[in-house]
Amino acid sequence: MRIIHAKDYEDMSRKAAAIIAAQVVTDPTCVLGLATGSTPIGTYQNLIKAYEAGDLDFSQVSTYNLDEYRGLSHDDPQSYHYFMKENLFDHINIDQANTHVPDGSDPDADAACSEYDRIVEEAGYPDLQLLGIGNNGHIGFNEPDTCFSKGTHCVDLTESTIEANSRLFDNIDDVPRQAYTMGIQTIMNAYMVLVIANGEKKAQAVHDMCFGPIQPSCPASILQLHPNCVVIADDAALSLCK
Numbered sequence: 001m002r003i004i005h006a007k008d009y010e011d012m013s014r015k016a017a018a019i020i021a022a023q024v025v026t027d028p029t030c031v032l033g034l035a036t037g038s039t040p041i042g043t044y045q046n047l048i049k050a051y052e053a054g055d056l057d058f059s060q061v062s063t064y065n066l067d068e069y070r071g072l073s074h075d076d077p078q079s080y081h082y083f084m085k086e087n088l089f090d091h092i093n094i095d096q097a098n099t100h101v102p103d104g105s106d107p108d109a110d111a112a113c114s115e116y117d118r119i120v121e122e123a124g125y126p127d128l129q130l131l132g133i134g135n136n137g138h139i140g141f142n143e144p145d146t147c148f149s150k151g152t153h154c155v156d157l158t159e160s161t162i163e164a165n166s167r168l169f170d171n172i173d174d175v176p177r178q179a180y181t182m183g184i185q186t187i188m189n190a191y192m193v194l195v196i197a198n199g200e201k202k203a204q205a206v207h208d209m210c211f212g213p214i215q216p217s218c219p220a221s222i223l224q225l226h227p228n229c230v231v232i233a234d235d236a237a238l239s240l241c242k
């Protein structure tokens with residue numbers, strides 16, 4: 001696990017975008033695993049700038065997102081389908097038929113999750129998987145648990161995640177209580193994992209991810225076993241990693 005120190009959020013976003021851009025330039029048909037939440041927005045903005053400058057071509061790139069809330073339609077402004085179009089896909093030349101997000105609108109969780117596992121495996125897993133990290137150490141929506149869940153599955157969101165994500169909703173009652181998420185095994189099958197984190201609220205999770213015991217109470221701690229994991233974090237997120 002390599003830790004890259006960023007001066008601030010903007011520096012973190014530039015560094016993450018540079019690594020993703022290098023992947024796209026060196027392999028124009030690459031498979032990218034993508035994340036949502038507020039952390040990756042700056043990274044996506046830098047990728048859009050590079051595309052607009054003519055430095056990047058996404059026309060042959062495929063993407064697979066980590067997760068999606070259960071029960072939201074694809075055009076619900078709070079869905080991760082919508083988030084990805086708004087924050088990246090609608091601003092670059094990607095073929096949106098090559099973008100994939102778990103289908104949270106499918107009420108049959110087993111069918112939706114096994115189908116997602118099938119297509120991610122068929123794609124050969126991501127060449128590069130971008131991850132944020134939750135305040136409680138979750139990756140995707142893999143919440144602190146008793147075991148590292150393997151494949152794509154339906155999860156019950158913890159109160160802390162519902163609370164943390166409620167800032168993006170009109171009120172906390174509107175936050176879905178379940179989600180479909182890539183499992184730990186799916187994430188670990190990526191050839192490279194790039195984790196981005198900023199701010200004081202992530203300090204404990206980042207410390208436990210990088211230096212804590214490898215245990216399901218901090219799902220991100222499994223990344224210590226990944227052969228090619230890079231963490232880019234700012235001072236505040238690294239404040240406990242002295």
Ligand SMILES: N[C@@H]1[C@@H](O)[C@H](O)[C@@H](COP(=O)(O)O)O[C@@H]1O
Nearest residue numbers: 036037038039132133134140141
């Ligand atoms: N499912 C997402 C995660 O993929 C994300 O990493 C986390 C942190 O979000 P933020 O980047 O807004 O702190 O929130 C959600 O739970």
